[in-house]
Each structure stands twice: as structure tokens, then as C-alpha cells.
Amino acid sequence: MSLKLKPRERDPEASVEGVLRLPSLALHHGGTLAKAELAWRLVGPPRAPIVLAIGGISGHRRVAAEEDGWWAAVVGAGRALDTRHFRVLGIDYLGGSGGSTAPAPGATFPTLSAFDQADAIAALLAAEGLAPLHAVAGASYGGQVALALAARHPALARRLLVLSAADRSHPLASAWRSVEREIVRFGARHGDAAGGLKLARALAMCTYRTPREFAARFGGPAVPANGRLRLPIENYLYARGEAYVARYRPESFVCLSESIDLFRVDPREVPVPTTVVAVPEDQLVPYADLESLVTRLPAGRLVRLESIFGHDAFLKEGEALRPIFADCLEGPAR
């Protein structure tokens, strides 16, 4: 059952959004989510092939450039994923800070898996008659969800484009994210989860980009500020942290960050043709891990994308991703 919301004036003509309501959702790590809700949004021509576009844990149902979406460099009219030719489906992740079911401050919430996101998406596709999807384009956490969807519900997606995500998280990436979560929990124990989230986000910024990018932007000397010497990089990190606190909830961050680290899928169980985009400079998802993933996928193909933006390449490299999307969207399908 899905409730349609009225398109807003400023939205593209061909957009529609709604909320899927599920009486319950059985969870991958055990337990059940009662009265689960999944907020979704479609943009693009009503009869065009549908592409599910999902990103990092801070991604949400607004994807395209014309709706101020999180993937504006890549999705929109004239972009790599062209909303004049494809209908793009976006979702708010379960557990996230959008319109879907999520943890409340201080309340316990079950451990969420990328497989749970996949099951909720499968229910949405059934309820709205959207299957099979022409493709799933998933980056970072969205790449894990794409792999989970194809493993659990192989008939629902004809092809995958997985960017900067592997069949499991690398222990060093998990280490960084674990510290981020512990900072938020530490803050929460002291009544300041938002203060913890600000620092966690600052730390995350250190992992998304590359040494080369930081050196190019933040090589200047420290300058006096508030009684001590402040480095250029510090202004950047804590401004990003504060901006994040304004739009994301600490509980959601902990929930979905953990979901990334618990993810494990057997690539042999992903029968859908899959293009994997690997960025050698990515500090979170080592290139070798994606080489290894592709050798174990039944129908995998590796594309190397060099980028000074590291893990953030999927957000920044709109032009370089254009031929990669084209090859995938026109390529082999199940």
C-alpha cells in the first residue's frame, strides 16, 4: 500500500512521490520492524525505463539536478543519467533522516542491513508496479544495497552499476566509521549527540577525499584564532560538520554507518550483469577489493576511474561518468 503525495509547484512536471507502508518488515540481522514506511520519489517521463539511483547514507529520495538532488552532477536533464530519457527512482533509506522509518532519539532501534533496504525496495516495486528496473545505479552504501537487491531479488533489476562499493567493507574503513559512531555515542552519553555528530562528520570528511586534494586546497599556514593557531583545514572540517548536524540526525548516522560495516554478500549470488566503478584513490574502498569483487561476480565488469576526489568521485565526476553510465545502461541485461 502506497500513499501518493501531491507534486509540489516547484517540482519537475513529471515527478511523483509517495510513502510505502508495510505492516512489518522481517530484518536480516533478526527482529522485525513494525509499520515500516519507505518514502520514495520518481522523476522523469512516465513511460521511460526506470533506474533506481541510490547513494551514500546521507542520500535521499531527491536525486536529480532539477530537484536540487544529492546526485546533481550525474542525474538530470543532459547528465550521465538523463532524466529526459530515464525515469529515476529515489528513496529515503530506512533508518535515515528523511521520510522513512528511522530511530527516534534515545529509543532502541534494530540493527539494519542493506538487505533490509533491498527488501523494502522490492516491496515498493511490487506495490507500484515498477519492476523490473532497467537498472540500479548505486554508489557507496547504495552500491551495497544494489548488490543486496540483485542477490535477494534477481528478477527485479536487469543490470547494476555499482560505484565505490564492494561485497564487504574494508576493515580500515570500518575502523574509521566505528570511531565516528563511538564519537556520536560518546556525545549522546554526555547529552550532546549533535556535538558528537559534528566531529564524526569532520572525521568522515578526512576519508572521503584524497591526500592530493587536501594538499592542493589546505596547504597554507595556521593563523591565530580564538587564542590559538588554527589550520586552514580545520575551518573546512568543522564547517562541514556543522552543516551536517543541521540536516542529519545522530541516531540515523549511527544506524546506517553500522549497516555499511555489517554488510557481506557472496558475489556469486549476484546473477545480474554488474558494472563496477573503482577509484584507485578511494581511501574507503580499496581498488584491489573491487578487482576481487569483479572476479567473483558471475557477470561483472570493472571500470577504472581515476579521481582526485577519491571516494567522493561518484558525486563529482559527472563528465567522466557519462560514458560509463551510457555503456552500462545500453549494455548486457538479465
Place this chain on the structure above:
Amino acid sequence: MSLKLKPRERDPEASVEGVLRLPSLALHHGGTLAKAELAWRLVGPPRAPIVLAIGGISGHRRVAAEEDGWWAAVVGAGRALDTRHFRVLGIDYLGGSGGSTAPAPGATFPTLSAFDQADAIAALLAAEGLAPLHAVAGASYGGQVALALAARHPALARRLLVLSAADRSHPLASAWRSVEREIVRFGARHGDAAGGLKLARALAMCTYRTPREFAARFGGPAVPANGRLRLPIENYLYARGEAYVARYRPESFVCLSESIDLFRVDPREVPVPTTVVAVPEDQLVPYADLESLVTRLPAGRLVRLESIFGHDAFLKEGEALRPIFADCLEGPAR
């Protein structure tokens, strides 16, 4: 003026330690440290050539294997820096958690520079008649102090061995350390500086080693613990964090971590023959930064040391460092 302490029973026969007392020390970033004290220790044959051995901010005056020192893999009888043939000088850093002047909890403390450490060391060498040093072997922060000493007091050291330290900190390394300091400050604001230090140390552990080492040690699945799933890497990180809290003070950590990030020296002003050891896998000190350093040193030589231990290579690669120390200690001198 220097106060000799009585050697303890368990100490090597030829060891002696003391505390240099300075009425005041003018500081590089401004201000003065009144009644500065520098704790020091010598181990090795009394008439042997003296090598100052200094390491990361957690290093201290006990260096050698036979005194349970922090550089046990490298310094000691039969090691790369052989205490049967060299007399090794160690210090407790100003600002650190040993016997030297350091910030008290809650009290303000001036900004410390590696040049201040160098000036205190120069005063110690004068007071004890130890100059010129046969060599300074400095790793990490100790490498910065070695460069500072040679730039400020070129007559006091005949050669330098600088390991995993550059003429300035890389902005990404500074970003990680800044977040570490902010976590400690965040904890202190909430009355729990120790809790902050535990997390800061856990974060630091993510930067000292390499993705390859973490993957080899911590690739296992999460297991249930305290109501949630816990990753193998998490047990390691927070155990290291707790152990650190037991031996290091939050105020010292913030003080010396900041000192690393504020360091800048002009390599052209380091006239002492310098061997620079660079580890390609080091996440904190990029190899390219050390290549660049050596091209600007008047008498610099680069040695490449590949190590799965990354920034921690200087602590772990005792055998690989043996010929490097030998070449340096017998090599060109000023």
C-alpha cells in the same frame, strides 16, 4: 643546571638520568615557559659517541630494549642502534606525560613548537657537556625536532637520521590529528577528557598502520556483544585507546599533537648531513613529501623502506633499519 638522579637497581650499569632546570625558555610561537624542566636519560658506555634518539609524541626518555624503552626493536645491545657501541640520550618531551614541564589539567599552557624542544635539548647538551652529538635519530615528531635542532643549532649534531617526518605536516594528517584534538577538547568540555582521549587514540591507530595490515588482521565477521554486533577491529581500537589513557594525559596529547601540525622548517636551513627514511605505505607522511624534502636539503639522502606497518615502521622494522642506521652512523658528518 641539571639534577642527577641515582641509577636504579634494575637499570643497565651505564645508565644515568637527570632533570635539566631552566629559569625560563622563550617560545617559538611567543611567550615564555617559566621554570622549564627537561627530564633526560643516558644509556650506554660513558665514553661512547652519543646519539640522541627521539620518537613520536608518546615517546619518552627510556629508549632502549634493556630498559623497556619505547624503541626496543631498534635501540639496545645488538640492535640497529647498539647500546654497546653508542651512548643513547633520551628525553621526555616538554608538554608530554613524563618528567618534563607539561600542561596541568584545566590550566592554560602556551603553544609549543618542535623548535622549543630543540632549544631545551641544546641547553641540556651545554649543561651536560654532551655536544656535539654523533647523531640525532628522530622519528615522527622526533624527526621534526631533529630538523629543528639542526636548523637552530647546527653545531650540536654531526648527522641526522630522520624517519617518517617532513619539513611540515601534510594537511590530511593534520586533519586527522585536528579531529583527535577536538575529540579530547569535546570530552573535556563534558568533564570526560579521558573518554575523549580514548577515542582520539583509537582514531590515531587508524592512521599509524596500513589498509593491508588491518585487512590481514581484522577481516573476520562481526559477533554479538552487549546487544549489538561488534567488529574485530573495534576490540583492537578501543583496547588500544584504554591502554593509552592509562599512560598519557589528555592535555599532553593536545599540546604535542598541535605541535606536530604547526611545524614548518625551511630545509635549506638544515646544513647537517641528513638521511631521510621514507615509507611508501605511510598514511601520515606521504612518500612524495619526503622526496621533496630531500631535494631541498643541502646534504640530504633518501632511503626507501617498504613496510606493511606504515607510519609505525620505525617502531617495528628493527632488522630493515639495521643497515640504514649503520650507513648513517658511519656516513658523512658535519
